[in-house]
Amino acid sequence: SLPQRFTTGFPFHAPFQEKGGIPPKQVAPLITFVLGGPGSGKGTQCAKIVETFGFKHLSAGDLLRREMISDSEYGSTILDTISEGKIVPSEVTVKLILREMEGSDNQKFLIDGFPRSEENRAAFEQIIGAEPRFVLFFDCPEEEMVKRVLSRNEGRIDDNIDTMRNRLKVFEALNLPVIDYYSKKGKLYRINAVGTVDEIFEQVRPIFEACEHEAK
Numbered sequence: 596s597l598p599q600r601f602t603t604g605f606p607f608h609a610p611f612q613e614k615g616g617i618p619p620k621q622v623a624p625l626i627t628f629v630l631g632g633p634g635s636g637k638g639t640q641c642a643k644i645v646e647t648f649g650f651k652h653l654s655a656g657d658l659l660r661r662e663m664i665s666d667s668e669y670g671s672t673i674l675d676t677i678s679e680g681k682i683v684p685s686e687v688t689v690k691l692i693l694r695e696m697e698g699s700d701n702q703k704f705l706i707d708g709f710p711r712s713e714e715n716r717a718a719f720e721q722i723i724g725a726e727p728r729f730v731l732f733f734d735c736p737e738e739e740m741v742k743r744v745l746s747r748n749e750g751r752i753d754d755n756i757d758t759m760r761n762r763l764k765v766f767e768a769l770n771l772p773v774i775d776y777y778s779k780k781g782k783l784y785r786i787n788a789v790g791t792v793d794e795i796f797e798q799v800r801p802i803f804e805a806c807e808h809e810a811k
C-alpha cells in the first residue's frame with residue numbers, strides 16, 4: 596500500500612509534520628520540467644543536478660522504455676510510437692510519472708523530456724494537479740543534436756537518422772509551443788546547450804542555487 600503521506604494525493608504531507616501530533620500540513624512538491632530537443636543534453640545535465648542539488652530525476656523517455664520492456668498492456672503502443680519518433684498518449688506517460696512521484700521520499704522532482712506537447716501539459720495539470728516552479732530549456736542547434744544522437748551508443752531504437760528526423764519535426768511542432776507557453780508565463784530559463792558539459796552546468800547551477808536560497 597502507499598505510504599500515508601500519499602493517500603490524500605497531491606500536494607504531499609511534510610514528513611516532519613507527520614511525526615508530531617499536529618495535524619499534517621500540506622507542502623507542494625518542487626517540480627522542474629527539463630525540456631530541449633532530442634540529444635540536447637537533458638539527461639546529462641539532470642545527472643549533474645541530481646548530484647549537486649539532490650533532486651529525484653524522472654526521465655519520461657526512460658520510464659516509457661522501462662514500461663515497454665515490462666509485461667505491460669501499453670508495451671506495443673510505446674514501442675510503435677517511439678520507433679516512429681512520435682508522442683505516446685499523455686495518459687500513459689502521466690500515469691508512469693505519478694507512480695514514481697508517489698513512490699519517492701523526495702519532494703524535489705526533475706521531470707525530463709516532459710511535457711512534450713500541449714496535451715502532455717494539460718494531462719499533467721489535470722491528473723497531478725501541480726505546476727512546475729520553473730522550466731529549463733536546453734537550446735541546441737539541430738546539427739549538434741543530430742551529431743550527438745547518432746554517436747550516442749546506448750542501443751536506443753530511436754537513435755537512427757530516419758527516426759531522428761521525425762523527432763526533430765515533432766519537437767518543433769509540438770514541444771516548441773509548450774516552451775513558448777512557459778516563456779510567456781515567466782517560468783522559462785533558456786540554457787545555451789553548446790559547450791562542454793561543465794560549461795553548460797555553470798549556466799544551470801545558479802538557477803538551482805537561487806531556488807535553494809528562496810526556500811530558506
Ligand SMILES: Nc1ncnc2c1ncn2[C@@H]1O[C@H](COP(=O)(O)OP(=O)(O)OP(=O)(O)O)[C@@H](O)[C@H]1O
Nearest residue numbers: 632633634635636637638639743744747790791792
Ligand atoms: N555538452 C555536450 N557536448 C557533447 N556531447 C554531449 C554534451 N552533453 C551530452 N552529450 C552527449 O550527447 C548525447 C545526448 O545527450 P543526452 O542523452 O543527455 O541528451 P537528451 O537531451 O537526454 O537526449 P534525448 O532527448 O534523446 O533523451 C549523449 O551521448 C551525451 O553523452
Ligand SMILES: Nc1ccn([C@H]2C[C@H](O)[C@@H](COP(=O)(O)O)O2)c(=O)n1
Nearest residue numbers: 655656657680681682683708709711
Ligand atoms: N513526454 C514524452 C517523452 C518521451 N516520449 C517518447 C517519444 C520520444 O521520442 C521517446 C524518447 O524520449 P527521450 O528519451 O528522448 O526523452 O519517448 C513521449 O512519447 N512522451
Ligand SMILES: [Mg+2]
Nearest residue numbers: 637638654656
Ligand atoms: Mg534523455
